[in-house]
Amino acid sequence: MSSDNNTTDTTLVALLHGHDQPGLVAKTSGWIYENGGNILHADQHRDMQAEIFFQRIEWTATAKGLASDGSLFRRFAESLGMNVHVADASHRTRVAIFVSKFDHCFHDLVLRWKSGDYPCDIIAVVSNHRDLEPAAKGYGLPYYHIPVTAGAKAAAESAQLDLMAKLGVELVIMARYMQVLSADFLGKAAFPVINIHHSFLPAFAGGKPYHQAHTRGVKLIGATAHYATPVLDDGPIIQQDVARVTHRHSVGDLIRKGRDLEKIVLAQAVRWHLDHRVLIYGNKTVVFD
Amino acid sequence: MSSDNNTTDTTLVALLHGHDQPGLVAKTSGWIYENGGNILHADQHRDMQAEIFFQRIEWTATAKGLASDGSLFRRFAESLGMNVHVADASHRTRVAIFVSKFDHCFHDLVLRWKSGDYPCDIIAVVSNHRDLEPAAKGYGLPYYHIPVTAGAKAAAESAQLDLMAKLGVELVIMARYMQVLSADFLGKAAFPVINIHHSFLPAFAGGKPYHQAHTRGVKLIGATAHYATPVLDDGPIIQQDVARVTHRHSVGDLIRKGRDLEKIVLAQAVRWHLDHRVLIYGNKTVVFD
Amino acid sequence: MSSDNNTTDTTLVALLHGHDQPGLVAKTSGWIYENGGNILHADQHRDMQAEIFFQRIEWTATAKGLASDGSLFRRFAESLGMNVHVADASHRTRVAIFVSKFDHCFHDLVLRWKSGDYPCDIIAVVSNHRDLEPAAKGYGLPYYHIPVTAGAKAAAESAQLDLMAKLGVELVIMARYMQVLSADFLGKAAFPVINIHHSFLPAFAGGKPYHQAHTRGVKLIGATAHYATPVLDDGPIIQQDVARVTHRHSVGDLIRKGRDLEKIVLAQAVRWHLDHRVLIYGNKTVVFD
């Protein structure tokens, strides 16, 4: 959240939205410029019907300028009636990955991270099974086995929340984690949760979407990355994609082809989130890509 | 359905399916070859789980050979336990297009047909409104205005069915016809009906799908061409496609972008149907493209 | 480009680019706001490597405010060292469509225009053949037959330029016009020219691109809309798209499938141009979509 009192440059990103009014672009960019900041990117969107203004603005400032202090900009934007979130672009988000037995999204995320694609620290792999423990350790990642047994889900979620709090986790990624997180868990979570669902939502919500798709005879299968909310598979959608299938494809083929979709869709959603490009508004997202 | 007793070549297409058994490819291709036919294309598919065999086979035969008589091949295939449909490739399907006020799919289909893309005759444009009458007449197409008024839908459908029977219609295309055809109409219809739905089914079935998509915040919109069945928007899917949208797109933009999807998806489905490439099986299709 | 002295609102669009410098977003948006304009959209892009700043900014202003006068904003932006183009959003661009014998792009553009999709006036259809004259007249469009014969191309181009000047044409669209416009023509033209090339440029420039694609055995075919420049098929690319093909597709199939690509790619490029979303920079475009 910015602004140590040193002499290096700071790069800040603000996401803001609120009731539209004349002059907002001029006011926010003017404040930053007058206070010693240099705007790198500024993207605006207006929902004409709802009269809402959305903005992502990214700037650098020398340590001495007021524009290098995120809390000052936040206060300014709030004085304009905006909801605002400011982040220091150099901060590395603390991420926990939740997995079960499927490993494709897990390997994909970790390899992207290891190649330097993601400005985050993966600080924990959490699983209800032991299957991916060797793979996680091979990558040098701490592995936390928290079984989820019938009748003891609440206890498991409580242990997960304690662990997240202790580790200071700022983002949980469900990389084909095969447990539904309860409304209670999500209500208490101090961090957003990104999930990958293996269908083109809202089609085929719930269990076994590839089987559902095969039964219905669709000609495209999909994957959807979204923020988890108490209503299953109903949270704000971040990214979706599809792949073509034909009658020649069995359910097994759909599952295999779907793995590539799941990897790419989840990877894009995680990137946008880490780059502070996703603004949640109601049950939808504005993605400044 | 073939086989005049003249001396020119005949090209026949058979679509067949039934319980799988060894030797089916050899038997059907052998029968045709032995009876003077030359196979142009033969595509097979096996549903391994359901143990069903599907085949599309196209061949030419001189007028004298037994293979030039579609009814003989049909009888042979039935003796193997197959359901079979045989068509003369030179027959031009008699088509009626149902429209309301939207004209984009209508113009698109007619222009493709006029440019020689479709082996069919468009013999009627049927509408519950008068709006497209000048356009239809401009193309030289007979226009039948059959209003559908509250409380008198049954009478209108009866008039439509009488007209279809009188004209010998073999395919009805609903080119954004904004009335639901009743189960009664579809039960009595002696022809298949292809509909274009402006969403990626099964997502957003029913009315105003672009509004539904905008509300849900999906990142892709779609269109689906399917055979109409008594259950609304639930018939066998022939073709689907999607286009990317963002938060920048209003409902109006989705409608505009969707028009291109609707045109292309419907045009492909119609082409495949006219080329005898679509085999309906249960509530799904096998498309031999 | 704007600013009659009446009392209605004016909506202006400015496209500007120039050497990057701190405060540009603040300065342009500040000037508009202080002079009575309300910014509807403002999109910026920085080419970090070349240190160039690009902006599209759209605003409304009451007739009395200085921000309603495009020439005043232009002068202000020029004082910042920017190249700038300002347009009145309510102005309807005067368009001529050049065609030969293929009619698919022609019909597609005209039908989109008739349905209200394009803020332009199509004031002329120009052709080296008579084939599309009835179609143009059916739409109520003036048709100008200017034959291009061997050895007399210069005279034909001279006649075309005279006609364009007389009609006050502001955009020429080559809708599969099968003549190469000479460097001389393009040098003298006071208007941009958008062309649709039936390949994924720079692959398969020049003649018969679908034949070239078939010979090379590519798995995707493409289409490219670009501004025409004296170097054939080398101008700034506005939009491109591709479609999948297989060994089953003959050259004829590629041509047929390509028609849909050509229509959609050209239609998008034309829309963006008419909405003042395309900024040409060097031999490339910045498309603010």
Place this chain on the structure above:
Amino acid sequence: MSSDNNTTDTTLVALLHGHDQPGLVAKTSGWIYENGGNILHADQHRDMQAEIFFQRIEWTATAKGLASDGSLFRRFAESLGMNVHVADASHRTRVAIFVSKFDHCFHDLVLRWKSGDYPCDIIAVVSNHRDLEPAAKGYGLPYYHIPVTAGAKAAAESAQLDLMAKLGVELVIMARYMQVLSADFLGKAAFPVINIHHSFLPAFAGGKPYHQAHTRGVKLIGATAHYATPVLDDGPIIQQDVARVTHRHSVGDLIRKGRDLEKIVLAQAVRWHLDHRVLIYGNKTVVFD
């Protein structure tokens, strides 16, 4: 190549092509059926213009039947004038992966293989650098470091060929191996070589294709998997795909986005090759997918 004298079933796949003639489908399927085989899949294609017949046919046979002997079918097909390749579907192709320093395609292929997706044995990782040695050893794969130094390329290639021969390699995959294999190497190689080129060929052949693409200002970038031939980037194309880019993407972004394309396109090409779905004909491929 099949047919031990035991009692288990054999599954064989034949790829054949040759001058078209009546009855080919009937003859090949008839021979298999009469000799105790059960056809699982049979796909045909006719190049109407060149009058060539292509077929992929897959069948199972009990060990005793003549149809379980691939060499007998081959002789039969040759008697019909066909070029034919027969493979035992249970045979695991012996694969060597060539790499340099980029690791994304390498990890992707190995992880797919470890998850059981590929019917092959990866028996060697060959590199001109040591960078990927730890990763290869982490997967338990033998790593062969064969440096390629200026002036000693021929010696390095000779060592590579010796190694391939000693290991009985049947397929080499260049997973972003950054050396051009010489015509001499390819001429002596007893195995096919699949390469991934990071552009939509034939656009941007040669070095630094993403830089070329950025300079040209294309709106889509691509990747192409092809068989390596003595002419650089000119071999038969197996698979291609593209991704959309805008002016916002730097060369670095193209490289990053391109990695996903490269992985998926190469992975599909390798799968089809291993499943005996790719028939090379002239400088093109017929892919029976």
